[in-house]
Amino acid sequence: MNGPEIRELHAMEEFATASRLYARIWGRDTTSPPVSAEVMRALSHAGNYVAGAYEDGRxxxxxxAFFGDPIATTLHSHITGAAMGRGIGLALKLHQRQWALARGLKRITWTYDPLIRRNAHFNLVKLGARPEEYLTSFYGAMEDAINGGDESDRVLTAWDLTAPTETLTPGYASVGLAAAAHALRNHGGRPETGPADAATVLVDLPDDIEALRRQDAGAARAWRLAVRHTLGGLLAEGARVIGFHDRRSYVVHRTPTSAA
Structure with a gap:
């Protein structure tokens, strides 16, 4: 089956349709979408990236995305929304990659919720991007279907466009894990912290943080704080996320300085 048609958007009716799509995905009223048609129009007119994926004309x-810092090297991808499980998100990111390379850019950055397992797997394994910074409550509390009023912790992630385009192999993050310590473990659905003094540590995620926010806000907050303290603390110390193991655990390598 052919993939979706990806193209840049330029007309107000296209931006309005994209705005309504974002509102549906994030479970918000069409009067308060994550990005308005007017903002998309302004960004596109100023030469930034606004694109849509179409299937049978829909x-x-x-x-x-918009140009970011460092100037002339970076594109910052602000928002991408698509129907799940059909390769649409990947098609959009690959189109965005080609758009950036055509303009001489070397990397794309974006933020994502570090607690959502499918996003971590997509970003780290499928694309080969790497988290660089933990941002606490980046947008404040967000009342929508995805964030459920939780604080909006994010990780700033960078995609090196000069690296090979091949996706990582499923066993990539398994190398050297025999001696890894569980700095944060999913123990019966609850976060359990452990020692983080090994050279390589694992940071587990909950099975489904979005469902947990709806069903048990206390447990969801416990996970938020545990990941913030563990993953955020490791990144602040200079540790590097090098992979995502078994679709559930960040693999973090502590440099000699951060491990001292």
Whole structure:
């Protein structure tokens, strides 16, 4: 089956359709979408990236990005929304990659919720991007279907466009894990902290943080604080996330300085 058609958006009716799509994905009223048609129009007119994915003439995904710092090297991808499980998000990111390379850019950055396992797997394993910084409550509390009023912790992630385009192999993050310590373990659905003094440590995630936010806000907050303290603390110390193991655990390598 052919993939979706990806193209840049330029007309107000296209931006309005994308805005409504974002509102549906994030469970928000169409009067308060994550990005308005007017903002997309301004960004596109100024030469930034606004693109949509189409299937049989129907918009099924969209992505908005703008030039970032360092100037002339970086594109910051602000939002990408698409129907899940059909390769639409990947098609949008690959189109965005080619768009950035055509303009001489060397990397794309974006933020994502570090607690959502499918996003971590997509970003780290499928794309080969790497978290660089933990950002506490980046947007404040967000009242939508995805964030459920939780604080919006994010990790700033960078995709090196000069690296090979091949996706990582499923066993990539398994190398050297025999001696890894569990700095944060999923123990019966609850976060359990452990020693983080090994050269390589694992940081588990909950099975489904979005469902947990709806069903048990206390448990969801416990996970938020545990990941913030563990993963955020490791990144602040200079440790590097080198992979994502078994679709559930960040693999973090502590440099000699951060491990001292």
């Amino acid at each position: 918009l099924i995904g969209a992505s908005v």
